[in-house]
Amino acid sequence: MTSVNVELANVSCWYGNVVAVNDVTMTLGPGVTGLLGPNGAGKTTLLHMMAGFLAPSRGTVQVGGQPTWRNPGVYRDLGLVSEREAAHGFLTARQFVEASAKLHKLPDPRAAAARALGLVEMTDAQDRRIETYSKGMRQRTRVAAALVHNPAVLLLDEPFNGMDPRQRLHMMDMLDELGRQGRTILFSSHILEEVEQVSGTVQVIVAGRLAASGDFRTIRRLMTNRPHVFTIHSSDDRRLAVALMAEESVAGVELDATGLTVRAGDYGTFTRALPKIATTSGVRVRRVLPADESLESVFSYLVAA
Ligand SMILES: Nc1ncnc2c1ncn2[C@@H]1O[C@H](COP(=O)(O)OP(=O)(O)OP(=O)(O)O)[C@@H](O)[C@H]1O
Numbered sequence: 001m002t003s004v005n006v007e008l009a010n011v012s013c014w015y016g017n018v019v020a021v022n023d024v025t026m027t028l029g030p031g032v033t034g035l036l037g038p039n040g041a042g043k044t045t046l047l048h049m050m051a052g053f054l055a056p057s058r059g060t061v062q063v064g065g066q067p068t069w070r071n072p073g074v075y076r077d078l079g080l081v082s083e084r085e086a087a088h089g090f091l092t093a094r095q096f097v098e099a100s101a102k103l104h105k106l107p108d109p110r111a112a113a114a115r116a117l118g119l120v121e122m123t124d125a126q127d128r129r130i131e132t133y134s135k136g137m138r139q140r141t142r143v144a145a146a147l148v149h150n151p152a153v154l155l156l157d158e159p160f161n162g163m164d165p166r167q168r169l170h171m172m173d174m175l176d177e178l179g180r181q182g183r184t185i186l187f188s189s190h191i192l193e194e195v196e197q198v199s200g201t202v203q204v205i206v207a208g209r210l211a212a213s214g215d216f217r218t219i220r221r222l223m224t225n226r227p228h229v230f231t232i233h234s235s236d237d238r239r240l241a242v243a244l245m246a247e248e249s250v251a252g253v254e255l256d257a258t259g260l261t262v263r264a265g266d267y268g269t270f271t272r273a274l275p276k277i278a279t280t281s282g283v284r285v286r287r288v289l290p291a292d293e294s295l296e297s298v299f300s301y302l303v304a305a
Pocket residue numbers: 015018019020037038039040041042043044045046190
């Protein structure tokens with residue numbers, strides 16, 4: 001498959017007073033890229049601009065060197081799986097995907113649908129009605145509809161939403177395989193672990209801005225090498241507090257009725273040091289809870305960095 005890049009140059013998009021995307025520049029190439037960001041970060045807006053549904057307010061969005069806005073020629077290279085489920089339950093997967101093939105005016109809709117359904121491993125179930133499918137099968141059917149014209153670029157908005165772990169794994173393998181075939185695959189997610197398991201490259205978007213990008217390990221490092229707050233329960237909180245004060249990676253210790261709160265300057269160093277300190281001071285640690293682990297707080301740290 002000929003590879004096709006998606007290129008965004010200084011792209012902004014606003015709705016009235018709301019700035020949804022703010023000066024984003026990125027290039028996506030073949031393979032799987034994860035677009036990670038909290039709800040409302042601007043992921044859907046970005047995907048819709050890439051797919052040509054929405055004009056950028058500023059900047060350019062190009063697929064294969066061509067602008068996507070008002071340029072139907074480019075849509076041959078593009079497939080979009082939107083966030084919300086929309087397929088008539090009374091149709092079979094085959095009918096649904098064939099309808100998509102006809103919309104694309106493909107010369108042989110039947111053959112194209114069969115090929116796309118094969119790609120997502122839905123051949124066996126293709127003649128059953130969609131309403132009888134599991135969430136994962138429905139999602140794969142929608143992916144088949146988006147792939148029916150064999151595009152080099154596939155965009156998926158929160159494709160793992162509502163799936164159970166097994167369905168998720170199946171979908172992840174599938175995206176991986178599609179990426180290996182030379183397609184440029186971009187999927188959005190607000191869950192760090194989803195992105196970790198699938199993608200080679202991660203683009204982190206927060207409040208409309210590109211906050212970080214790189215391979216997953218780089219992003220993980222950025223997220224863990226930041227100050228962390230832990231709540232610790234132990235057999236002797238006071239004694240542990242005293243011992244922790246001497247530890248270099250500890251920035252602050254607070255003792256109250258609910259237990260011990262520790263501010264650590266560095267996640268890795270602290271979590272490695274804690275068991276040793278506890279053992280040396282003869283204290284048994286019962287529980288260590290991250291006090292500030294919401295994804296939003298991690299993201300806001302990344303933006304501030
Ligand atoms: N049609 C619209 N009119 C006004 N504001 C909008 C519109 N669509 C999106 N927004 C706002 O733009 C910002 C980005 O929204 P967007 O849907 O792109 O984010 P997202 O990262 O996809 O979030 P989610 O995962 O919740 O869909 C949000 O503040 C949202 O409220």
